[in-house]
Amino acid sequence: MLSRVADAIYWMSRYVERAENLARFADVTLNMMLDLPSGTPEQWRPLISATGDDDKFFERYGEPTRDNVIQFLTFDREYSNSILSCLHAARENARSVREAIGSEMWEHLNQFYMSVRNAATDPDALESPNDFFQHVKMSSHLFTGITITTMSQGEGWHFARLGRLLERADKTSRILDVKYFTLLPSLQDVGSPMDDLQWSSVLRSVSGFEMYRKRHHGITPKRVVGFLVLDRKFPRAIIHCIDHANQSLHAISGSPEGTFWNPAEKRLGLLRSELAYAEIDEILSSGLHEFLDSFQSRLNSVGEAIFQTYIAMRPEVDKNDDDAAMGVRLWPTHR
Amino acid sequence: MQQSQQAASQQQSQLNFRNYDTGGFFDELIDEHGKPRPGAQILLQRIEELPDGELLLRQEMAERALLRMGITFAVYGSSDGVEKIFPFDILPRIVAANEWATIEAGLKQRIRALNLFIDDIYHDQQIVKDEVLPRAILDSATSFRKQCIGLKPPRDIWCHITGTDLVRDNSGQVFVLEDNLRCPSGVSYVLQNRFIMKRSFPWLFEASHVMPVVDYPSRLLSLLQHLAPDGGPTPTVAVMTPGVYNSAYYEHSFLAQQMGVELVEGRDLVIRDGYVCMRTTSGFQRVDVLYRRIDDDFIDPQEFRDDSMLGVRGLMEAYRAGRVALANAPGTGVADDKVIYAYVEKMIKYYLNEKAILPNVPTYVCYDEEDRKYVLAHLDELVVKAANESGGYGMLIGPHATDEERKKFADLIQKDPRNYIAQPTLSLSRIPTMIDGTFEGRHVDLRPYILYGDDIFVLPGGLTRVALRKGSLVVNSSQGGGSKDTWVIAGPSGDQTAVAAAEADESAATAPDDRSQVSTSPESLK
Numbered sequence: 001m002l003s004r005v006a007d008a009i010y011w012m013s014r015y016v017e018r019a020e021n022l023a024r025f026a027d028v029t030l031n032m033m034l035d036l037p038s039g040t041p042e043q044w045r046p047l048i049s050a051t052g053d054d055d056k057f058f059e060r061y062g063e064p065t066r067d068n069v070i071q072f073l074t075f076d077r078e079y080s081n082s083i084l085s086c087l088h089a090a091r092e093n094a095r096s097v098r099e100a101i102g103s104e105m106w107e108h109l110n111q112f113y114m115s116v117r118n119a120a121t122d123p124d125a126l127e128s129p130n131d132f133f134q135h136v137k138m139s140s141h142l143f144t145g146i147t148i149t150t151m152s153q154g155e156g157w158h159f160a161r162l163g164r165l166l167e168r169a170d171k172t173s174r175i176l177d178v179k180y181f182t183l184l185p186s187l188q189d190v191g192s193p194m195d196d197l198q199w200s201s202v203l204r205s206v207s208g209f210e211m212y213r214k215r216h217h218g219i220t221p222k223r224v225v226g227f228l229v230l231d232r233k234f235p236r237a238i239i240h241c242i243d244h245a246n247q248s249l250h251a252i253s254g255s256p257e258g259t260f261w262n263p264a265e266k267r268l269g270l271l272r273s274e275l276a277y278a279e280i281d282e283i284l285s286s287g288l289h290e291f292l293d294s295f296q297s298r299l300n301s302v303g304e305a306i307f308q309t310y311i312a313m314r315p316e317v318d319k320n321d322d323d324a325a326m327g328v329r330l331w332p333t334h335r
Numbered sequence: 336m337q338q339s340q341q342a343a344s345q346q347q348s349q350l351n352f353r354n355y356d357t358g359g360f361f362d363e364l365i366d367e368h369g370k371p372r373p374g375a376q377i378l379l380q381r382i383e384e385l386p387d388g389e390l391l392l393r394q395e396m397a398e399r400a401l402l403r404m405g406i407t408f409a410v411y412g413s414s415d416g417v418e419k420i421f422p423f424d425i426l427p428r429i430v431a432a433n434e435w436a437t438i439e440a441g442l443k444q445r446i447r448a449l450n451l452f453i454d455d456i457y458h459d460q461q462i463v464k465d466e467v468l469p470r471a472i473l474d475s476a477t478s479f480r481k482q483c484i485g486l487k488p489p490r491d492i493w494c495h496i497t498g499t500d501l502v503r504d505n506s507g508q509v510f511v512l513e514d515n516l517r518c519p520s521g522v523s524y525v526l527q528n529r530f531i532m533k534r535s536f537p538w539l540f541e542a543s544h545v546m547p548v549v550d551y552p553s554r555l556l557s558l559l560q561h562l563a564p565d566g567g568p569t570p571t572v573a574v575m576t577p578g579v580y581n582s583a584y585y586e587h588s589f590l591a592q593q594m595g596v597e598l599v600e601g602r603d604l605v606i607r608d609g610y611v612c613m614r615t616t617s618g619f620q621r622v623d624v625l626y627r628r629i630d631d632d633f634i635d636p637q638e639f640r641d642d643s644m645l646g647v648r649g650l651m652e653a654y655r656a657g658r659v660a661l662a663n664a665p666g667t668g669v670a671d672d673k674v675i676y677a678y679v680e681k682m683i684k685y686y687l688n689e690k691a692i693l694p695n696v697p698t699y700v701c702y703d704e705e706d707r708k709y710v711l712a713h714l715d716e717l718v719v720k721a722a723n724e725s726g727g728y729g730m731l732i733g734p735h736a737t738d739e740e741r742k743k744f745a746d747l748i749q750k751d752p753r754n755y756i757a758q759p760t761l762s763l764s765r766i767p768t769m770i771d772g773t774f775e776g777r778h779v780d781l782r783p784y785i786l787y788g789d790d791i792f793v794l795p796g797g798l799t800r801v802a803l804r805k806g807s808l809v810v811n812s813s814q815g816g817g818s819k820d821t822w823v824i825a826g827p828s829g830d831q832t833a834v835a836a837a838e839a840d841e842s843a844a845t846a847p848d849d850r851s852q853v854s855t856s857p858e859s860l861k
Contacts (some may be wrong), residue, residue, distance in 0.1 A: 001615055001616050002599065002603050002613055002614065002615055002616075003603070003614045003615060003616055004600065004603050004614075005597075006616045074430075077445075091577070095405070095579055095584075095588075096578075096579045097598075097784070098405070098588050098592070099589070099592035099598045100586045100590040100598075103404065106405060107403050107404055107405065109404055110403065110404075110405045114402075155616060160343055182451075220568065309617045
């Protein structure tokens with residue numbers, strides 16, 4: 001498979017997943033507001049923190065009001081990680097490889113993007129925001145479904161899955177980080193209905209509420225964190241994402257799991273082993289925030305290694321030839 | 336949807352041909368007595384029998400399908416690379432069997448002569464020595480590529496893929512308007528238009544005996560595979576595109592997909608040990624044949640424009656060494672020069688000793704003093720074209736132009752006579768087209784596609800381009816043109832079994848799962 005094509009498929013898939021997660025964050029926050037006792041200040045600030053793009057928001061919007069935050073996360077063309085921008089990037093990537101993915105995938109993504117683009121210019125689009133965010137989530141599910149059911153499960157498919165799962169692992173860790181951070185200081189609320197509400201909203205944002213209930217019943221912060229980080233069976237839990245991403249990475253090169261042939265496999269394999277032998281008590285006692293922070297930066301280094309291994313390859317003859325090297329260095333992919 | 340149905344019911348009464356006015360033009364479907372032309376009876380009759388509003392509904396469904404499938408083109412100069420659908424009209428153009436036979440023979444003859452011409456001028460230039468083509472015209476042809484002098488393409492074939500533009504005037508005579516020997520585009524629309532028409536009117540197809548076009552991608556693939564340098568069992572073929580922002584990107588991607596080959600950009604390719612290689616996730620992989628959809632000027636910065644970011648440094652060297660095949664060969668653009676076009680009938684006589692079956696549009700060469708005088712005196716009647724422009728740019732349609740525009744062209748011609756030709760303004764044939772819910776006549780041309788491999792193959796059909804603006808003669812998609820499906824009706828002989836066989840193949844050929852197999856299993860290529 002062409003390196004450029006692999007890169008575009010990986011990012012196409014990552015961006016669709018990113019758009020879906022943004023819709024989840026916003027949707028769940030909206031829902032939670034409805035349950036808050038009247039007079040409680042609305043909690044939109046944490047959503048901005050979850051993106052890690054606080055600077056960009058405050059520079060242009062100022063107050064984190066409901067409308068500002070939703071506009072920023074949903075329809076802001078200037079912000080490269082808004083739902084609209086993500087879908088635009090996903091579609092541009094897909095367009096550059098439409099001969100490599102099936103026409104059903106392309107057509108669906110094309111329609112998905114056009115529906116959100118049309119909503120962006122429709123003043124009534126966010127009249128019922130739940131419907132809109134539900135549409136984004138469902139369209140993303142459909143895209144994943146089409147990918148799984150129509151695309152040959154070769155290299156391209158594994159690059160798509162790799163992109164999707166690395167993105168999902170990152171987003172689950174971010175929502176957890178932000179919620180834990182904001183929920184932690186209110187010690188007097190521990191065990192109160194308020195606390196319950198907030199933690200169930202964390203679960204709901206990753207569609208994990210019902211699955212969690214089946215497994216653990218009562219909601220405690222420790223169990224929720226354990227569920228979202230270390231539950232192998234829950235498809236949005238960090239360890240589940242990393243496990244399956246690791247499988248795809250090995251499927252691409254053909255190397256056996258548990259070994260490594262390149263830096264990407266080494267880094268992801270190490271990360272996976274640590275999660276495999278981690279316990280929730282250890283994570284919490286050494287600091288959840290520190291744990292998540294280090295997880296995110298190691299995940300980034302996995303992404304970097306994938307790029308170096310599979311995408312940024314140069315012919316050896318180029319080393320002493322500036323002109324030729326120039327021609328090869330151009331990767332203006334949408335990422 | 337509801338609105339459109341309302342609109343449909345208001346206008347359905349006009350969707351028949353009783354009040355259709357051919358306006359004194361040659362009409363492709365209806366003769367001067369208001370009767371269907373040969374081959375069009377069934378179509379017109381069945382269309383009129385449709386229930387109220389049905390045709391409009393089908394038209395809308397077709398447009399929605401095109402948008403959903405992303406069958407679009409980019410318009411240069413429009414903001415943020417917005418794509419548009421190429422407007423599509425659901426009423427097809429019909430070409431009767433005997434007329435097609437003439438067109439097919441004429442195109443084969445013309446391509447054969449043009450290929451001999453290109454080979455000649457990059458070698459002995461006998462046609463110039465024999466004074467059939469003036470030396471000065473060849474020497475001043477900006478599309479003549481000195482880098483191609485002495486090249487020996489496989490089996491001396493230069494122009495493998497051609498899309499010739501044909502027009503018809505009031506008398507019904509078909510003329511060749513342009514040859515397009517570089518990177519003719521549009522064949523993807525031929526295939527997609529047909530796909531949509533078959534979905535919209537399956538019963539009409541059965542009744543009409545339409546010749547299939549569906550086998551174009553597999554024919555193109557075998558042609559390309561035949562060009563491979565060492566004739567290995569499974570040569571690697573790739574389509575080379577300038578990238579996603581090119582106006583024909585959709586087509587490049589579609590053809591690669593249909594042939595099951597890689598779509599590459601210049602940045603995907605490098606020269607290693609003298610061979611062309613793609614950068615893949617498992618290392619460098621050799622490419623044997625490039626169907627390049629990039630103009631000569633941009634394919635290799637080492638030999639052509641050195642500011643090109645689209646090409647591959649060293650590609651021409653590899654080509655000369657016979658380590659990669661290119662389709663079309665570099666240098667074919669010289670025959671697209673509109674001044675050289677004026678000599679094609681003479682070429683046919685010179686190389687084949689035959690009379691041209693399809694005539695050129697009569698052409699005044701401004702380089703010639705007498706012609707120039709005539710052109711300058713008759714600018715209000717003529718169409719003036721620059722020698723190396725395409726896509727409807729750089730031209731003057733005298734009768735529709737202002738005095739100021741005519742004066743501008745008079746100056747241009749006097750400053751650089753070599754760069755201009757002029758032709759009489761043909762009153763192009765028209766065809767009924769759905770405009771605001773009724774049929775109105777609109778001008779059309781026809782671009783058939785020709786493949787030159789072992790033999791010359793003319794795809795039975797082609798892209799019918801229609802000037803949607805009332806009275807307009809410009810059919811280019813960049814200038815408000817649309818397209819129609821073109822139905823070549825099978826002759827009375829054994830053709831119909833061929834039709835049935837090819838149509839039966841179709842579902843297999845277009846199924847997405849087939850893609851990977853087309854490139855790897857030689858049996859599927861026949």
